[in-house]
Amino acid sequence: MGLHHATMMSSPPLPDIDGIRAASRRIVRQLGFLRGDLAESGLPASAVHALIEIGMGSATTGRDLSAVLGLEKSSVSRMLAKLQQQGLVRAETDAQDPRLKRLALSEAGLARFRQIESFGRRQVQGALADLPHEARQQVRLGLETYAAALETPAPTALLVTYGSGYLPGLLARVVELHAGYYSRAVGFGLPFECLVASEMAAFLSRLDESAVNACFHARRGAEILGSVSIEAKAEGSAHLRWFILADGARGLGIGRALLDQAMEHVDALEVPRVELWTFAGLDAARHLYESQGFALVEEQEGARWGRVVREQRFVREVAKG
Secondary structure, three states: OOOHHHHHHHOOHHHHHHHHHHHHHHHHHHHHOOOOHHHHHOHHHHHHHHHHHOOOOOOHHHHHHHHHHHOOOOHHHHHHHHHHHHHOEEEEEEEOOOOOEEEEHHHHHHHHHHHHHHHHHHHHHHHHOOOOOHHHHHHHHHHHHHHHHHHHOOOHHOOEEEOOOOOOOOOHHHHHHHHHHHHHOOOOOOHHHHHHHHHHHHHHHHHHOOOOOOEEEEEEOOEEEEEEEEOHHHHOOOOEEEEEEEEOOOOOHHHHHHHHHHHHHHHOOOOOOOEEEEEEOOOOHHHHHHOOEEEEEEEEEOOOOOOOEEEEEEEEEOOOO
C-alpha cells in the first residue's frame, strides 16, 4: 500500500502536467521568446541571456556561459564571436591562466545590458501591477520552485561519474559494446571485433607516450556506460576513436558529455586538427560530431570493418590566433 502511494505521489496527474505546459507556452510567447528580437534589443534570445549573465557577473568565461545557459560550447563560441564583432563583448586573456578568456561587456554592451534590464523590469512590473501582494508572492515562489525543479538533474544522471585514463576492464568493455551495437546495427562480425580489440589494445599500451593521448569514460558504479579516446597523430593532429555508449546510456546526455571532455582536452593542448572515421547512416553520432565543429570532408566505399560500407571522414580544425 505504501509503495503504491509513493508511486502515485511521484507521478503528477495529467491535468497538472498539461496545465503547466500550456501556461509555460503562454509565458514564453508573452515574454517574446518566439521573436528574433527579444526585449527590443535587436538580439536573439540566447545573446540577450548571454549579455545578462556576463553583465551580472555570473558567467566570466565561455565555459561558465555554456553551463549557465545549457548550450553546447560550440554554439556559445559562435555566439560570443558575433557579440564581439558587434562590439558588445570583450574577451581578454586571463593573467593567471593563458588558456582562459575572461568575458566582459564593452561600453556599448553595458548600455545594451541596462536597456534589457529596464525592459524586463517594466514588463514584469506591468504584469504584477494589478495583483495583490499575496498573489505576487505566490507568483514569485511558484516560479522559483518550478525553475528549481526543472534544474534538478534526472536521477539517472546523478549516478553517472566521468573520468579519464585506464580502468581495469575498460578495453574488454569497449570491445564488447562495439561488437554488440555494430552487429545489430550493420551486421559487423568477427573481423570488426578483432580490429577494435587489437587497435585499442595497442593504443592503451602507449597511452602515456603523448600528452595528447587520452581515454575518457562514463560509469555508473562499477559499470562502464561509455567511452571515447583521443589518439595523437603526426604533425600535432589527433584522431578521435572508439566512441561508444551502452544501450541504456543513450539519450541521457552522456555521449555529449564525453565528447565535451575530449574536445576540451584537445583545445587545452591547442591541437589544431582532429579527425575521425565513421560511416554513413549513424545520424545521431553525426549530429554530435557536427555540433562539436566536425565537418564531412571525404566519403568512400570501404571494407576494413569486415563488410562494404560508405566510410566517412570528418575533420575539426581550429584556426590559430
